Amino acid sequence: MQGPSDFDLSRRKLLLGTAASVAFGAAPPVANAQTPVAPAQAAPQAVPMSKVSFNVNGRPREVTLDTRTTLLDALREHLHLTGSKKGCDHGQCGACTVISGGRRINSCLTLAVMHEGDEIRTIEGLGTPENLHPMQAAFVKHDGYQCGYCTPGQICSAVAVLDEIKAGIPSHVSADLNAPAQLTNAELRERMSGNICRCGAYSNIAEAISEVAGRPA
Amino acid sequence: MRSFTYERARTPADAAAAALRNPDTKFIAGGTNLLDLMKLEIETPAHLIDVNGLALDKIEPTSEGGLRIGALVRNTDLAADSRVRRDYGVLSRALLAGASGQLRNKATTAGNLLQRTRCPYFYDTNQPCNKRRPGSGCAAIGGFSRQHAVLGASEACIATHPSDMAVGMRALDATVETVRPDGATRTIPIAEFYRLPGDTPHIETTLQPGELITAVTLPKPVGGRQVYRKVRDRASYAFALVSVAAIVQRDGTGRVALGGVAHKPWRVEAAEAAMPRGAKAVAAQLLADAKPTRENTFKLSLAERTLGAVLTEAKG
C-alpha cells in the first residue's frame, strides 16, 4: 500500500502551463470507443420523428414526436399534463415519477417512443381537487408538502410503494430477504428515498403514507 | 441531445448486426443512464436500437444448477426473485442498495453492468476527461477526487465503476453471455468483462463493436452467509464511497469483492485465503497496490473497517 500519489502535483503543473489562453467549445465533440462519433454536424438534417400510441390515465393518446422527446416532456409539453414535474431532468430527484405498467418510473429518463402500448398513470389520473385519491387526501391532511413541486411525484411514488410492499418486493432495509415485506416507517422512508423534497416535508409525508397504509407512522 | 433515428429490434442477432452496420448506434433498454448522458451530449448516438422487445426478460434455472438472468430483467425483478433472494442474497442486497425504486424498475441487468462512471468531470463537457474525450486529460486528478478510485487507476483516469449489482455478481463469479453481429455467441467471465482504465479509459469492457449482452449466468449456489454493505454519506439514493460484497462459509473461508474503489468491482482471489484470519489480513492483500489521492486516502481504512464489520456480521 502506498501513500497519496503524486497525481496532484503533475496535474497542477499541467494546468499552470496552459492556463494563459484556452479555447474550449461549449460542448467539445466527445468520443468513446464503443460509439465513435461524427464531428458536430454542419448541415441541418430533418428531425427524425416517430409516432407513438399509449394510454394515459385511461385515455388512448397518439402523438407524433421528435424521437428525442422524453415521456415527461411528452406529457407536459405535448399532452399538457403538467402535474408530473421536471425537477432535474436527470433521474436525480423523482419529481417526474409516473406509474407505467403498474410500476413507478422516472419519466424524464425514458423516451416517449419506448412506451408504445403502455398504460401510464400520472397524478392527474389519481384524483381531482374535488375528488381526491386517498393518498392525495392524506397529503393534504398531514401537510405532506410545502412548495408542492415534488408533491405529484411523491404521491405517485407513495401509491406505488404500497403496491410494491403488497407484492412482496424487498428493500435495502428489509431485515430478512426471505420474509414478507414489512410496512414500517423505516421501510417507507427507504422506499421513498428516490423522491427528494427540499422543503423537507419527509416526516409529514411518512405520516400521510402510513395513514393510507393503515398503520401509525 | 443529438437527433437520432430509432428502431425496435426483433431478435438479438438482428440487433447486433444492425448495430455493426452503423457505428453510431447504441442499444437502449432501461435508458436510465444512456438518456442522462445523451442529454448532456456525453453520449451522441445517431441511431438507437430499442432492445426492450427482445424476449430477454426471464430468469431461468441452468442445467448446472445456477440461474440464467435475461439481459432485460429489471433490477427490481432480479432483486425480488425468490431464488435470488434465497440463494444469491448478496446480489439481491447489492441491487437494493443501488439507485431508487423508480430507477430499479426501469434499469436492466445488462444496462446496469454497462453504466458509466459518475465522475463529475466526466459529466461536465467543459472539463478535460480522457474517458469522454481521449487525450484531453483528467481533471479529477488533482481535482475533487473524494469519490474516486484508489485501486487500479492510471495517470489517465481515476474514475470508479458505480454499479452495486456488478460487485455482487463479481463475488458470485457470474458470466456474461453475448451475441455478436455475426450471430455467434460467447460467454465472458465477469472477472474478464471490465477493463482497468490504463491508457484507454474510454474502453470500459471487453465487448466488441455491436456485441449485445443477452444474459448473465450465475453458477450453482455456493451457500454461506451473504452480505452486501454499502457505505455512503446519505442514507439512500447515493453512490458508494466503499461497498463490500462478502460470502462467508461456516469455516470462515469465502469471497470478498469491493465496490467504489476502482474502475471495476475489485476482487483479489488470492487475498481470500486470508479470510479466516480476519479483515486486516484480507485488506492488506486486497488493497496492496492502492494509490489513493489526498482526498480519498480514507477509503483504505474505510474499506478495511467495513470489511471487518461485514465479516463480523457474517459470523454472527
Next chain:
Amino acid sequence: MKFESPATTNPIDQLRIVGKPVSRIDGPLKATGTAPYAYERHDVVANQAYGYVVGSAIAKGRIAGMDLSHAKAAPGVLAIVTADNAGKLDKGRLNTAKLLGGPEIQHYHQAIAVVVAETFEQARAAAQLIRVDYVREQGAFDLASLLDKAKPNPITGGPGDTAVGDFAAAFAAAPVRLDARYSTPDEAHAMMEPHATIAAWEGDKLTLWTSNQMIAWNKAEMATTLGIPKENVRLDSPFIGGGFGGKLFPRADALLAALGARAAKRPVKVALQRPLMFNNTTHRPATIQRIRIGATRDGKITAIGHESWSGDLPGGKADGAVSQTRLLYAGTHRMTATRLATLDLAEGNAMRAPGEATGMMALEIAVDEMAEKLGIDPIEFRILNDTQVDPEKPERPFSQRQLVECLRTGAERFGWNKRNPQPGRVRDGRWLVGIGAAAAFRNNLLTKSAARVRLDKSGVVTVETDMTDIGTGSYTIIAQTAAEMMGVPLENVKVRLGDSAFPVSAGSGGQWGGNNSTAGVYAACVKLREMIAQKLGFNSAEAEFVDGAVRAGNRSVPLMQAAADGGISAEDEIEYGDIAKKYQQSTFGAHFVEVGVDAATAEIRVRRMLAVCAAGRILNPKTARSQVIGAMTMGVGAALMEELVVDKRAGFFVNHDLAGYEVPVHADIPHQEMFFLDETDPMSSPMKAKGVAELGICGVAAAVANAVYNATGVRVRDYPITLDKLLEQMPDVG
C-alpha cells in the same frame, strides 16, 4: 395603517380561525398536480417557443469569439441571443453578477447565450452547436488562502464590525478560554423547481410568468436591466416551487426569456437546466469563523468575540455570520468582525436565514465546547448566560425572549437528563449514540406590506396582494386573517397572490413574509370593516363582524348586504414606526438531536429530532410546524452532507447536479417532533406574530455536530461532518 405602538386587543385575538391548524387551502391543487408553476402555463399565452441557456465554460476571462453559424442553421432555431446582439442591458441593483455575460466572463456557467427554437429538443441540441473561444484569466477561488487580503465589509442590516468594552483584555484575563476556528462550505438552495419563466411582449409591454419570491423587487430589477419603464413590466408567480432565497432577484431564465421573446417575436419559455443552476445562480457563501469565548470558572461569559471571513465577486456581499453573536448571550466585553475576500466563483447571496444559519453552525458548537471546558451542562451554560436585553445596547430590551423556556422545555421533552456527558460511552448494537443540543435564534424583521380586500354580493371576500407562497403557507394564513377579520368562514375567502398588478407586499424572504403580509391584510380589512360599518349604519368602533354578519347591540345585518350594489373593496398597507428600534425583536428556539454513528464506518444517521420554538403568535400551527421541520431537514443536510465542492484550479462548483450535491432524502430524516411555546408579541404587528421559517434552520447543524461529538468524542469543526472526518479517531473494530 401605521403601527407605532404595541398592539392592543383586536379582532385577531378572537382566534376563531387564526391560530387553528387548518389544512392549506391550496393543498388540493398541489396534491393533484393542478397548481400552475411558471414553466407549465400553456394557457396564458399562445405560440410559446423554447429557450435553452448556454453557460460559460470558464470562470474568469473573456469571450474572444463565438461561432453561432451551426446553431443558427440547426432545425427549428428561431433566434440566438448573446451579449453581442442583446442590445444595451443594465445590471439590476440586487444582483452582483450580470445575468447575461460576455464578452467579460465573471463566473463559471454565467449565461452567455440563449437559443430559441420551436421545441425544447431542438433548442437543447442547437445550444450544443455554439462554439466559443475563450481567453481565460487567472481567478481567485480559494477562500482559505485569501484571509489576509479580505477587507472589512458591512452585513445586511448592520455594520460588519462591532465592539463593546475591551474584548482583548477581558479575553486574556478570563480564567477559562476557548479559541477555535470553524468552517462552513458553500451551499446550494437546490429548490425542486428550477428557475423558470415564460416571457411575452405586447408592443413594449413585457409579461413574465415566473417563479419568484419578491414580485415588486423583480418588476423593478427587470425594468432596470432591460432599460424600460417599470410600468411596462408585469410579473405573475402564483406558485413557486421553493426558493429559500434563491429566487429573491431575477435570474437568467427571466432575462433570457424576455430577450429571447423579443428576438424571436414570440413568447418564449426558459427553465434553467439543473446542472447549470449551481454555478449559474446564487449560493450560500462559505465561511471561515473564529470564535473566542472567555468565562469565569462558574460559567459567566466575560468576553465573546466572533470573526467571520467569506468571499464574493467584486462588489458583492459578506455573509453575516457574526450577527447573532451580538444578541444571543450576555457578556460585558464583546467584539464581532466581518471580512470579505474577492472570489471569482458564482455570486454568493441570501439563502435561508443568511448570516444566522452559518453563524449558529459555528457559535453553537463553540458554546458546547466551552461548556465542556467549564464542566457545566451545555443547556445550563446557555441558561446561565441568557440576557433579556440587547447586550451591545442594554437600554433595548427584547420584545419577547423565551430562550430559557425553549431550552428547558426541550430538555424535558427530549430526555436530556438521560444524556451521558462523557462522549463515546453509549452503544446500541453497531451504533455509537449521542445527544446534542443547540439554541436557535433568528431576528424578526418588519417591513411594510399592502393588500386589497373586496367583499362581493355573494358574501365572498377576495384578498389580492403581490405576496408569494413559496411553500410557506401564505395562501392559508392570509385567508385565515381575512376570515377572522371579516367574520366569514374560511371557505368564503379567496386569496390571489403573486401578481405585480396587486398591491405591493412584504414578499417572501428573511422569514418576514408571514407576519408582515398578514398584517397588511389586517390593515386592509380594518379599512374595509370601517367602510362596511359606515355603509350599513353601524358605529365602526362597536361593530362586530361574526358569522357572516355585522352586529352591534341587538342589531345584526348580513355582511353581504354591504355589497348588494356590486361589491365593496378597500386597500391599505401596514407600515412600521420606530418600535423595532426601541425593542429588539427576535425569535428563539432550542434544537435537540440524537444521532447514531456506525462504530465501523462512521456513517452518521439522525435518530431523533426535536425543536421547541417561541416565535410570537403562531398563525397556523400546521403550516408553521411544517416550516420548522423543513428547516430542521435542511439543517441536517448542512450538518452532514451539503457542500458545493470548489475546483480551485478551474474555479467552479464541481458537484453541480442533484446526484453530486447531496441533500437529505426520506431515509435521512426520522419522525420529527416540534413544539411551539405560547407567545404573542404585541411589538411585532397587530397580528402579534413573528417569523418562524428561518428560525428552524438556525442551530440545527450545530445540534447534530454536538450529538456526533457526544456519540464519538470526535469534535469536527469543518462542515459537513462526513465519515472521513471521523474515521481515524473512531474506536477499533474487531
